[in-house]
Amino acid sequence: MEAQPEMTVGDLIDLLSACDRSAPVRLAMNPFFPMAHRPTRAVQADDRGRPVVYLAEGPDPDSQLGPLPPEVAVALSWQGLVQAPPRRARRTARRTDGH
Template sequence: MTVGDILDLLSTCDRDTPVRLAINPFFPMAHRLGCVEMAVDEHGRPMVYIAESPEAEQIGPLPPAVAVALTWQDPVEAPPRRRRGATGPNAGQ
């Protein structure tokens, strides 16, 4: 992915929308973005790095729909509920 790809993807978003970084497909968490740094890689090519916030703050678990959209997990449906029988001292009367 290039800077142009990111700009194209973000160009459809409202400029005031907060951005989160999705981390770790095996334990998907959301993090606040910190800074963007330009550097040169080991081959002399320009690179851009996006870092998490200096506080390294996890916002919390990634919403399940986002983890599914990233293909980090399969869609999950709640198991069907079955009707439970009555309980207690007067059950079944």
């Protein structure tokens, strides 16, 4: 299986350029237990001689926002589309007092 190339800052800028500039940014993490996080910082560091940019969530306790909306997990192919089971006719209770 061929390794997927890493996203670059330029790739991210291109993707974000199609988005509403006033929309808040969220990070979707962990495809097996999808959660949403609020990034607050971008830090550039050196990794074996090449620059790498890290997006980080904030230090406050509510930086992890909770479960990822299901439609986002589906759009990311982390989950399949789940449909509610078909409704069955309700059963009625039988009276046991003879009436």
